[in-house]
Amino acid sequence: MNKLQIIVHDNRRVLTTSQLAVSYGTDNKVISKNYTRNAERYTEGKHFVCLCGEELKAFRASRQFDELPSNINKLYLWTEKGAWLHAKSLNTDEAWDAYELLVDEYYNIKENVVPLSKDQALVTVLRTTADLVEDTQAIKTEQHEIRKELSLINEKVEEQITLTSGEQRAVQKEVAKKVYEIENDISIRPKLFSELHREIKDRFAVASYKDVRRQELRTVLNYIRSWVPRKVS
Numbered sequence: 001m002n003k004l005q006i007i008v009h010d011n012r013r014v015l016t017t018s019q020l021a022v023s024y025g026t027d028n029k030v031i032s033k034n035y036t037r038n039a040e041r042y043t044e045g046k047h048f049v050c051l052c053g054e055e056l057k058a059f060r061a062s063r064q065f066d067e068l069p070s071n072i073n074k075l076y077l078w079t080e081k082g083a084w085l086h087a088k089s090l091n092t093d094e095a096w097d098a099y100e101l102l103v104d105e106y107y108n109i110k111e112n113v114v115p116l117s118k119d120q121a122l123v124t125v126l127r128t129t130a131d132l133v134e135d136t137q138a139i140k141t142e143q144h145e146i147r148k149e150l151s152l153i154n155e156k157v158e159e160q161i162t163l164t165s166g167e168q169r170a171v172q173k174e175v176a177k178k179v180y181e182i183e184n185d186i187s188i189r190p191k192l193f194s195e196l197h198r199e200i201k202d203r204f205a206v207a208s209y210k211d212v213r214r215q216e217l218r219t220v221l222n223y224i225r226s227w228v229p230r231k232v233s
Helices: 017-023 028-037 053-062 080-090 093-107 118-160 165-182 189-204 214-225
Strands: 007-009 012-016 048-052 074-078
Touching: 012 017, 012 093, 017 028, 017 074, 017 093, 028 080, 048 053, 053 074, 074 080, 080 093, 165 189, 165 214, 189 214
Parallel strands: none
Antiparallel strands: 007 012, 012 074, 048 074
């Protein structure tokens, strides 16, 4: 990773979109699309800072970043947590490796470290704990949503699965058993077979008994067992 020009805003290091893109081996458009597609996950002040108007003018005047285009009216600066979300969106080995380097070599300011007082240390610990709890809850919420989506997908798949060849034979045997049970006359049996198959198709809205859904197998077998022909002629 090339040495990055250091940018500090509100006493913490941040990166421009272009710096983050170069670090992750991508371009500005990809970083911007990641943000736009997942905007609800990003919190201003926590994951990024957006400079515009007088704040942007003041940033230009500070000359912290030499490659700032002259025609932009809005500038996004990404914090360490924002960089983590972008690495998660890209989810490439290069991005994760770059993120680790950013944390170790850029975001963690090691020079001129001032020892914290007991009160300051306590506040820092509490803030870190709160951030961890928030991130954990966000992960749990995301996992819950994924499980819901998977459950819906499984339900839809189950609804589309039709009878296996073995289950089709089970239906055929039940149909034959029913017809032979209620009629001894071999000349009438073909009509009963046709009538029962027709009613199965009508009852379960299928073109053939083979198209009955697997989840309805028990229902169709019970229907056959309780079937009574409309008329025998």
